Amino acid sequence: MSTLRVADHHPSTDNAAGSTSSTSTSRRTLLKGFAAAGAAVSMSSRVSWADGEIGYWAKDLPNEKLVEMYQTILRIRWFERTLADKQLSDRSFRNLIHLYAGQEAVATGVCAALNNKGPFEQLDIIFGTHRPTGHAVAKGVDMKKLAAEYNFKATGLNRGYAGEMHLSDRSVGYIGADGIVGPAAVLAAGSAFAFRARGNKQVAVVFGGDGTFATPAFHSSLNNASLLKLPFIYVVENNLYHQFAHYSYSTPIKDIATAANTYRIPGIVVDGQDVMEVYNKTKDAVERARAGEGPTLIEAKTYRYYGHWGAPGAKVGEMGSFGYDPQAITSWRPERELRAWLSRDPVDICRNTLVSWGVIDQAKAAAIETAMKQEVKEAFEWEAKQPLCKPEDALKNVFTEGTVAARQFG
């Protein structure tokens, strides 16, 4: 937990030549400042650490919600594994894929703390990354539409214009994936700026990898969100590698969350593989944001089982990319590191938690997994029947009105 530091004042030198009343005014102002700083440092918006609030909000989640979280993790997991297996076995597969397998608990835990249903003007919104499946599914995007969009079908989520990297579904508050690493942070903080100008309780979340620490937008978004006390949450998904480079190449600090100190905001490290912990920490941040106390930087320690994109070094029916990656022209991470993370899997952690809490038993857990695999299967079966885009539709949707002229015919 970061501490808020107040700029140094020396009450004895303030208004040295002033009258007694103006000196005591400045002291009162100073002391009010300290009190406000103290309140902002507290862990949750309304109840402080000192009052015994331990922040284990997951204890209050109803069974249906907990089961939903488990289902979400499984949907993401089997959607990604289906894409990986298709990439490896289906010669007609033409999708671009940046697989989220291994990180499911982060998207699920964060979105579980957000408002994802209702009119657009009341939703909490998220900006995602070029690794979009987890965020999209956790926010509530329909898997059929997702599968169709990935395969550039005319009835996909964004009519085939987006592909995987530019998905958007405003009906659930998923403003979008982003193909460019970095700028989404200032966009999301800008949405938070709009929410504050409206004076309502909406919150804006951006997901960014460890690679975003080096981007200017990381610092700009936190600086301005802090200055303006915006309802903004930056979730860094630190999966240790950006493309094929370990983040030590680009980041001078091991815990990216400590960057929050520079901006005088809380920086929270969380175990990204435990969905309940992610939920707990996100709920803290959401409550702070809604109470007008400003932004939070959450760093989820997580791992991706596959490469940066595609499924190099993987086998159909087995999870994970091992060994040589032709895109990296080398093996870029230790196999044992990958296997160690695989042995502490978010699906297992969530299932074991729910079983130990008596929410489900092992038989029910297995039945849920079977059902989710079936849902994923049906999504891809639906997608396979969807039509391709009409080429001429390429001239539409540049502006809200009209089409642009075809210029390729001379």
Added chain:
Amino acid sequence: MASKSSMYAMYEAVQHEMRQRKDMTWLFELTPAVASNPGLPVINLEKEFGRTRVNNTGIDEMWMAGATLGAGLVGTTAVTFIPYQGSQVPFELIQNHAGKLRYMTGGDAAMPVVFIVEISGQAAGFGGQHSDYECDSYYAHIPGVKVVIPSRPYDVKGMMASAIQDPNPVVYLFPQALRQLSEEVPDEQFTVPLDKAAVRTTGNDLTIVSSGAGMIGVLDATAQLQKAGMKVEAIDLRSLKPMDTETLVKSVQKTKRLLTFDQSYYTLSPGAEVIARVAENVDGARYKRIAFPDAPPPASPEMFNWMRPNASHIVAAATRFMG
């Protein structure tokens, strides 16, 4: 109706829209968001609308543009004034995000936003980065944003109203040269279309096309040429994207002589685009381009004033054209 400067006219348009939309935002940097005009009430956006809507940011044009775009994406009409020193800093956000999000989301993303981008280039002595009239072409190349450039206070106000009301992202180029202009501007809100050039003078001999600050020299030169008996058709582009090809073609079909005038650099200046569009559609016309050389502006007034094209260059070129 009163005589108003360009800046005051712009602020009137903005103030009106901000009064209509209770959550509309304005981001600016360093210089207070204030406009004054002799005989008229001072407009102070920060005082009137407060700091949650009107915000003085740090020297962070990426934030200004990104926040404006992010606000637009969640349904807030948002405007930002990017000062000329940072005019290219938001380029990637405008090019790769504002210009592409509607298209990449298959028509879902809505961005009712205006990026006002200031252009300098008028005074000698400031050197390469502060005396540069550029970025008209840079932004005009981007698909998915409308790029407009007024040349006089009346259009400054009308085009600002249109830009704010337009549901698409608009890059509103604002040449500093316009600050010195005043003319009669209505008090009530009115709109000027964002896709139509304006024919400022009519004539059969020669078409001269320019935009923004260039129009000041063009109108000055046109007056001189008309006194000498030349019939000049001076056209103010007003919009670089979408460009009003029809008006340009109609004029050159009549005159068969086209002279373009840009204060920006020769290579790929707006004039080049004008000539290409006309040449595709008109047979037997002749063309000439006046522009700033492909060099950054120097600090020395002797060098800068010699390099920068002005009304006398237009008069000389037009005379040669006719002879």
